Amino acid sequence: MFNKLLFYVMTASHGVAEHAAEAVEHGGGHGEESHELPNLITLIDRTFAHHYDALIYAGVVALFMVGVAFITYRRRQMIPGRLQNLVEMLVEGLYNLIESVMGKKEARKFTPFLGTLFIYIWFMNLVGLIPLFKSSTSSINTTAALALTVFLYVQYTGMRRLGILGYFHHLLGSPNDAVTWALAPINLPIHLVGELAKPFSLALRLFGNITGEDILIAAFVSLGIMFMGIFGSPIGFPFQIPFILLALLTSTIQALVFTMLSTIYFFMMLPHEEHH
Secondary structure (H helix, E strand, O other), X not given: OHHHHHHHHHHHHHHHHHHHHHHHHOOXXXXXHOOOOOOHHHHHOOOOHHHHHHHHHHHHXXXXXXXXXXXXXXXXXXXXXHHHHHHHHHHHHXXXXXXXXXXXXXXXXXXXXXXXXXXXXXHHHHHOOOOOOOOHHHOHHHHHHHHHHHHHHHHHHHHHHHHHHHHHHHHOOOOOOHHHHHHHHHHHHHHHHHHHHHHHHHHHHHHHHHHHHHHHHHHHHHHHHHHHXXXXXXXXXXXXXXXXXXXXXXXXXXHHHHHHHHHHHHHHHOOHHHHO
């Protein structure tokens, strides 16, 4: 198994060198991707599929999640097996985490969305650590789509739960006396900027951290290949292994941060009296 992993790493690393050489030869035609290890799609097709690899791998992760959920549901038992027990532990842990922020009543409503969001981002982060695969969250298009989904759902929830007038009252800072009403014209633009900044913050934070992981791992894979040539080794030096182990932790943390911030955004939009 370890030899197979080294073979994949060596193959991917040679692909990096070829990809970089091709970018230089063509004046940097696809130079914007040279910081990443090549994946299975870019090695097969660097023209059409090259621009859709993040979308394809995001779809693969989604299909995997649907498959696991379907199998778990079809084989559910009173005494759970290993897979059912693992899924139930994950769902219960996410529910307890969201409940600690939103309360029991709201947690039952929002855990399906927020829990799925965490698992989806988590798997997309981790799949990029598999040789010849790619983290879809290293694409700004993916993280922006996730952040925009959260933003629109939060605004919809606010309008539905507060009503249109209550929603705009919330944007004004929920004024209830002469002083707060006098400050409402100032609070409105500040609140609007704050609401619009939230999806940008979510998207850029996740994108930046996962891309940073990919750049770091690719750099040390390339360094291992360089040392292979210097010392005449038949295999590359696995300098990237410690950083892959670190990426397992940071990928989980980034998925958790995205989910918890989204949970707080929902909580801030909900009617406050429902949480007393």
